[in-house]
Amino acid sequence: MKKPFTLLVVDDEKQNRTLLTELLQDDYQIILAKNGVQALERAQSHLPDLILLDVLMPEMDGLAVIRALKSADATRHIPVIFVSALDTPDDEERGLDLGAVDYVAKPFHPPIVRARVRNHLQAVHQRRLLEQLALIDSLTEIPNRRRFTEVYEREWRRCMRNQRPLSLIMLDVDLFKRYNDTYGHAAGDAVLKRVAAAIQSALKRPADFVARFGGEEFVVVLPDIDAASGWQVAEKIRLAVENERIPYPESDAGPWLTVSLGGATQVPHGAEVDANLFDEADRYLYEAKASGRNHSVWSPATDPSTSVAA
Ligand SMILES: [Mg+2]
Structure with a gap:
């Protein structure tokens, strides 16, 4: 069965990519990126429904990635969840200020990651339904x-x-x-x-x-x-x-x-x-x-x- 949602998992450490993949691959299509540049490329070409984004990465870090995502029309609406070892309230605040929908601290608790991903995708699904409804005439059910x-x-x-x-x-x-x-x-x-x-x-x-x-x-x-x-x-x-x-x-x-x-x-x-x-x-x-x-x-x-x- 085709999985209805695609997730982009971005992390410079292979072990984390593997962990998150194992955690989510039964329910979602998973795309991986191991650095910021690759993350932007894959976000643009695949337009995933949600991005799990590491903060600490060499060269281009997660904060630079989310700034770039939010400044491009094609990707600005894609929800981003930060998954980071930086776990002070300041780190979390900075991530949310940049437009992330959520912030998960590493090491993460697998059921929590799964639940948060599910909740945010539920919101994506509802928003899309509303967008579609807003373009349909309610009486005739053809476009408005x-x-x-x-x-x-x-x-x-x-x-x-x-x-x-x-x-x-x-x-x-x-x-x-x-x-x-x-x-x-x-x-x-x-x-x-x-x-x-x-x-x-x-x-x-x-x-x-x-x-x-x-x-x-x-x-x-x-x-x-x-x-x-x-x-x-x-x-x-x-x-x-x-x-x-x-x-x-x-x-x-x-x-x-x-x-x-x-x-x-x-x-x-x-x-x-x-x-x-x-x-x-x-x-x-x-x-x-x-x-x-x-x-x-x-x-x-x-x-x-x-x-x-x-
Ligand atoms: Mg990292």
């Missing part, structure tokens, strides 16, 4: 707007670097307020869940991304997709929702519940992520609404018939 912003910026930069097209779809449920007023908010919530699932089912590539933007609005990011293919994805989404056959005879676009979609495509340029693409997609969403709903409208600046080659 905050997550969209991260993904959109990342894909913008990636497509800019590779000079590839980036497509974006804004969509919303047609006459959703009327649906809520007619059938009640619980029914409205249930519909949003079904629409979110239908959109997801229409997206086939792993890189395609959908988020709930807010209310009855959704946003889809399609990296590496030109206007012609983007418009096809929009139509697939539109049909997937219509094919849910959610009764809505009161809708002007009825008898089923439908969505309208606006799309735009750009090969990103310039260093900054700009709002252009987003504004354009939003504008064509309104056009789709104005032209009778249950429509996909793609920006004519990237007319599907004159699209860039995929």
Whole structure:
């Protein structure tokens, strides 16, 4: 069975490395480092979940190592437990001041080391769950707007670097307020869940991304997709929702519940992520609404018939 957590054990004495390995290897994946430089290298390349760090080491000591770890974005969040023969309160205070989460004196008592490691990893696990939850929309259980912003910026930069097209779809449920007023908010919530699932089912590539933007609005990011293919994805989404056959005879676009979609495509340029693409997609969403709903409208600046080659 794959062990869920990786520990980096740093100590210049082989005997200590062996002791800690024997103590922890049944429960965790163990990586070893025998000096400060190696510790930094392995922390960067493996991004362990926790580091057990010796203080007294020749050349680069544990205090220098933790300073370097805390000054690098990739490693600053990794909890560090000092394991040290320096055991005065001053030593401990200095270690904690530098950002260590705990301080264990050598010679250590094995069950205590094991318990402290377990407790700190429990905290790591809980923090990660919270981080994930903070990016998920609680009703539809798809990514939320905050997550969209991260993904959109990342894909913008990636497509800019590779000079590839980036497509974006804004969509919303047609006459959703009327649906809520007619059938009640619980029914409205249930519909949003079904629409979110239908959109997801229409997206086939792993890189395609959908988020709930807010209310009855959704946003889809399609990296590496030109206007012609983007418009096809929009139509697939539109049909997937219509094919849910959610009764809505009161809708002007009825008898089923439908969505309208606006799309735009750009090969990103310039260093900054700009709002252009987003504004354009939003504008064509309104056009789709104005032209009778249950429509996909793609920006004519990237007319599907004159699209860039995929
Ligand atoms: Mg030492």
